Amino acid sequence: MLCCAIALAGCEKNAVQDITGSLPGARIKFFNFGVNAPQVNFYANDAKMTATSSTTGVEAVTGVAYGSVGASGFYSAITPGSYSLTGKIAAATDKDLAVAKVTTTLADGKAYSFYMSGFYDATAKTVEGFVVEDPFEATIDYTVAYVRFVNAISNSTPMTLYAKNTTTGAEVPVGAAVAYKAAGAFTAVPNGVYDIGTRLAGVTTNAIARTAVSFSAGKVYTISARGDMTVVSTTATNRPFLDNTANR
Numbered sequence: 194m195l196c197c198a199i200a201l202a203g204c205e206k207n208a209v210q211d212i213t214g215s216l217p218g219a220r221i222k223f224f225n226f227g228v229n230a231p232q233v234n235f236y237a238n239d240a241k242m243t244a245t246s247s248t249t250g251v252e253a254v255t256g257v258a259y260g261s262v263g264a265s266g267f268y269s270a271i272t273p274g275s276y277s278l279t280g281k282i283a284a285a286t287d288k289d290l291a292v293a294k295v296t297t298t299l300a301d302g303k304a305y306s307f308y309m310s311g312f313y314d315a316t317a318k319t320v321e322g323f324v325v326e327d328p329f330e331a332t333i334d335y336t337v338a339y340v341r342f343v344n345a346i347s348n349s350t351p352m353t354l355y356a357k358n359t360t361t362g363a364e365v366p367v368g369a370a371v372a373y374k375a376a377g378a379f380t381a382v383p384n385g386v387y388d389i390g391t392r393l394a395g396v397t398t399n400a401i402a403r404t405a406v407s408f409s410a411g412k413v414y415t416i417s418a419r420g421d422m423t424v425v426s427t428t429a430t431n432r433p434f435l436d437n438t439a440n441r
Contacts, residue, residue, distance in 0.1 A: 207418040216299035223263035224438075225280065226419035227303045227309035227320035227343040232256040233292065236261050242269050245283070259430070260419065263269065266438050278324065280309050282291035287401040293322035302441070303328070306415070310374065311347035321347060325376040327440055329413045336362030337381040338408035342391070343417040344371045344432065352391035352400060354416055359386045359405065367416070369393060376415075384410035389435060391418060401433040413440040 223235040223243055234256045235243045243263030245253040256418055257263045257280075280293040293309045304327040311321035342354035351372040357364040367389075368377030379433040386407050390399030402420060410413060 216270040219273045219408040220268035224308045227279050228312045230313040230320045232283045233257045234283050236279045237276045254285045258277045262370045278307050294319045295322045297324045308345045310345040323374040329379050335411035338345040338377040339413040340367050340370050340382050341379045342377040345419045348422050356387040356389050403435040
């Protein structure tokens with residue numbers, strides 16, 4: 194009887210579970226920056242990495258929409274290794290059709306970002322994608338912020354990100370020129386509020402601009418360019434835009 198009691202206690206639904214095991218050693222976050230792309234769920238091989246919660250017990254037909262970051266911008270832990278990373282349609286029509294696919298290797302102890310980018314082809318039902326490493330230092334200087342620029346606009350030419358402190362008026366380039374599907378280096382920037390913009394080589398005016406962006410000391414940020422460089426509207430969904438996402 195004593196043995197049975199012990200066995201039943203071990204099966205009790207309120208029993209304390211041991212969750213002290215270590216997390217997988219790589220990390221990744223997912224961006225849907227493909228212009229006109231459908232809402233998607235992101236996968237690493239067959240494992241779903243992002244999803245919309247459902248209260249019905251049936252998988253939601255909504256996912257990560259254009260201009261959004263999966264998992265509220267947080268990294269997902271993943272076992273190091275080689276992966277086929279995909280964005281699959283979340284809607285009932287063409288459910289789970291992979292519209293973007295990138296094969297890459299994720300290394301232990303490193304962080305990455307996967308971007309759906311460029312323009313969605315509604316006939317072929319495909320969109321481009323790329324992966325960049327997020328190589329911020331493990332030891333952070335808490336007197337400055339760290340900022341880098343990623344270019345996810347397929348019809349752009351290489352651009353350099355500039356940041357102008359709204360208090361001091363001091364303006365500095367944040368790294369060098371960055372081509373499509375590439376990322377600049379993380380650059381130390383004093384704590385403050387900035388007007389930011391990207392510029393083409395030899396040009397002093399901004400190709401894309403955004404005002405009043407806060408960079409807090411001790412934090413790490415990625416400024417990503419998305420959209421269509423030919424759009425001049427200041428309100429269109431597919432206008433050129435600078436997204437600010439915290440890495441840590």
